Amino acid sequence: MTTSDALARQLRALLRRNPELRPVAKQAGSFEIRLTPAGFSGLARVICGQQLSVASARAIWGRFETLPGVRDPATYLALDEAEVRATGFSASKYRTCRVIAEAIVAGTLDLPRVETMSGEDATAYLTAHKGIGPWTAEIYLMFCTGHPDIFPVGDLALRNAVGHALGMSKSPTEKELAALTAKWAPYRHAAALLFWKYYAAVMRKTTGTAL
Structure with a gap:
């Protein structure tokens, strides 16, 4: 949708x-x-918004997305932790995004694949990966892939x-x-x-x- x-x-x-x-x-x-773009950057944006007010999350994301290459999982892995955390990302969110980026680069997490799955199967697939809980998976499916159900x-x-x-x-x-x-x-x-x-x-x- x-x-x-x-x-x-x-x-x-x-x-x-x-x-x-x-x-x-x-x-x-x-x-x-x-809707927001799917892929690593979309998932990172969902993680950014966890347990934050709308205003705080938008401010942090606005700083985060200005980092060079931050939307690509491979270049994200090359960024210094201090540089990422200076945008407002917590240590846990930095690590979560790193684990996800590593999985995408390794080919074990295939985000385009979920766009062809049912909601239940897509949620199960995403949550099978470290760092992705049910809320994160469902918000990603709604706002990044436009899943209808x-x-x-x-x-x-x-x-x-x-x-x-x-x-x-x-x-x-x-x-x-x-x-x-x-x-x-x-x-x-x-x-x-x-x-x-x-x-x-x-x-x-x-x-x-x-x-």
């Missing part, structure tokens, strides 16, 4: 099949598809938004959210964007994915 028209079609199909989400969509208002159940903003919007007594656990969102397949990309927008518009928070 890589165009505004595709998102609009998916959202209409989601709401037609799940009318209980129509009030949520009305409160959330309009939203657009958001991904809902990052580990995202705290989404859990809070779904709990609030659907009148639940408390935010669902990851397991509960996975079971709940299963009925929104194969339109879970649109559902995730809908609830992120609901979170921003109704709950008035500023954290969430930094992409």
Whole structure:
């Protein structure tokens, strides 16, 4: 799903099949598809945004992407750690990106391959590699490959938004959210964007994915 028209079609199909989400969509208002380039740089950007506010992640990424050759895994490996960390990357994020770059250069991590897989298979493939957890894999699949049926159940903003919007007594656990969102397949990309927008518009928070 890589165009505004595709998102609009998916959202209409989601709401037609799940009318209980129509009030949520009305409160959330309009939203657009958001994509960033795939590959090593896209995955590095997802890692950059982990556990940071949107503003902080964007500022750090803005400095990071000015480093010469930083978007290529081979040249990333040649960069000095101090140079990378000076942009705001933590030691753990620097090491995570290095492990991923090494895997890509070695050919053991084939990022283009996930673009042809189902969401479940792509997530399993990515998380089999050191440094890539479920949230990182799902955010990459959504925002870098445009996968149409991904809902990052580990995202705290989404859990809070779904709990609030659907009148639940408390935010669902990851397991509960996975079971709940299963009925929104194969339109879970649109559902995730809908609830992120609901979170921003109704709950008035500023954290969430930094992409």
